[in-house]
Amino acid sequence: MSNTQSSAPPVTLTIAGSEATGGAGAQADLRTFQELGVYGITALTCIVSFDPANEWQHRFVPVDQQVIADQLEAIQTTYPLTTVKLGMLGTPATIDTVATSLKSQEWDNVVLDPVLICKGQEPGAALDTDQALTAKILPLATFVTPNHFEAESLSGISIRTLEDLKEAARIIHRKSGAVVLAKGGVRIEGPDAVDVYFDGETLEVLSTPKIGDVAVSGAGCTLAAAVAAELAKGATPLDAARTAKEFVTEGIRNRVTSNAPFDAVRQGGARSSD
Numbered sequence: 222m223s224n225t226q227s228s229a230p231p232v233t234l235t236i237a238g239s240e241a242t243g244g245a246g247a248q249a250d251l252r253t254f255q256e257l258g259v260y261g262i263t264a265l266t267c268i269v270s271f272d273p274a275n276e277w278q279h280r281f282v283p284v285d286q287q288v289i290a291d292q293l294e295a296i297q298t299t300y301p302l303t304t305v306k307l308g309m310l311g312t313p314a315t316i317d318t319v320a321t322s323l324k325s326q327e328w329d330n331v332v333l334d335p336v337l338i339c340k341g342q343e344p345g346a347a348l349d350t351d352q353a354l355t356a357k358i359l360p361l362a363t364f365v366t367p368n369h370f371e372a373e374s375l376s377g378i379s380i381r382t383l384e385d386l387k388e389a390a391r392i393i394h395r396k397s398g399a400v401v402l403a404k405g406g407v408r409i410e411g412p413d414a415v416d417v418y419f420d421g422e423t424l425e426v427l428s429t430p431k432i433g434d435v436a437v438s439g440a441g442c443t444l445a446a447a448v449a450a451e452l453a454k455g456a457t458p459l460d461a462a463r464t465a466k467e468f469v470t471e472g473i474r475n476r477v478t479s480n481a482p483f484d485a486v487r488q489g490g491a492r493s494s495d
Contacts, residue, residue: 231453232300233259235446236293236319237308241270244438244477244485250306252488253446257468259453262300264292266319267311277482283311286318293322304330306449307362308442313353320357330452333362333399334445335371362399364458366445369408380405383415383426390419400458402427402448402465404441407434414470418462425459427466432473439486444469 233254240246247263254261266289268282296302305328310316323331335358337351351374359365359375367389373380375396376389383405390403405415413428447465448458456464468488475490 230258230260231304232262232302233449233453234262234264234296234300234302234305235308235449236264236266236305236310237442238267238269238311239265240439241268242438242479242481242485244481244483245442246308246439249439249442249486249488250308250446253443253468254450256488257447257450257454257464259450262296264289264296266315267309269309271481273481281311283315286314289315289318290322293319297322297326302326303328304332304449304453306332306334306446307358308334308445309336310354310358311350313349316350316353316357320361323358323361328361328363330449331361331363332445332449332452333358333365334441335359335365335367335375336441337371337374359397359399362397364400364402364448364452364461365393365397366402366404366441366448367393368404368441369406372403380409383409383411383417386415386417387419387424387426390417390424394419394421400462402444402462404444406440407431407436416462416466418459420458423459425462427462429466429470432470435483437473437476437486438481438483440469440473443472443486443488 235250237247251261270280271277372389376392386405390401393401400420403417414431416427418425447468448461451461471490472486475487476484477487
């Protein structure tokens with residue numbers, strides 16, 4: 222084997238939606254992979270674009286199921302994959318397609334960003350998708366990164382304090398068997414943005430000073446993608462969580478502004494701080 226081959230970075234897959242402004246979704250995942258030194262590839266599940274004329278709601282278009290299956294067949298045949306990050310799936314049909322693909326091989330790392338709500342979807346459709354995700358994808362995950370809302374939904378408890386967030390992480394771990402990084406972000410009162418890591422034995426609070434008091438687009442996608450990248454390189458789950466937290470913090474600190482009423486994480490933020 223040549224030196225070029227032996228030093229090749231691990232191939233890491235994201236199964237996610239395209240977000241047209243580039244602030245989140247597969248675009249954010251691929252930039253994160255590049256920054257952290259893994260070779261990123263993607264299978265697109267849906268196309269999402271904001272509607273500036275309707276309070277920046279999502280316009281959501283699912284990718285045809287055969288197209289999703291074809292993408293995954295090509296990817297899984299081409300590369301010896303061990304790590305996948307899951308983002309927006311969007312419909313029960315897509316969840317079925319992705320679950321079938323995941324079950325067709327062994328994985329070392331299945332990192333789930335449990336995107337439960339896409340603004341613009343009908344409430345009934347969103348509920349069906351949430352239930353399918355919980356039933357069919359969550360049990361396949363090895364690492365899950367719910368935000369505040371998702372942690373409440375998956376745990377079934379209200380999260381107002383750090384202690385609530387810790388309990389939610391424990392409950393989600395019991396339900397899924399996965400390592401959990403439950404994100405409090407700016408929604409837990411206090412000067413720090415806190416996330417809770419729990420793997421069934423180790424519970425650790427990851428804390429950094431808050432940078433503003435409004436959520437930034439792409440933070441959740443970037444965090445999960447960073448975890449996946451670090452796991453693909455051989456990091457322990459706890460070290461992957463720590464690195465991901467630092468990476469996202471720098472991305473928020475060096476955020477990208479635009480004409481949209483929200484800012485976006487800059488995945489190269491750590492370099493711009495040097």
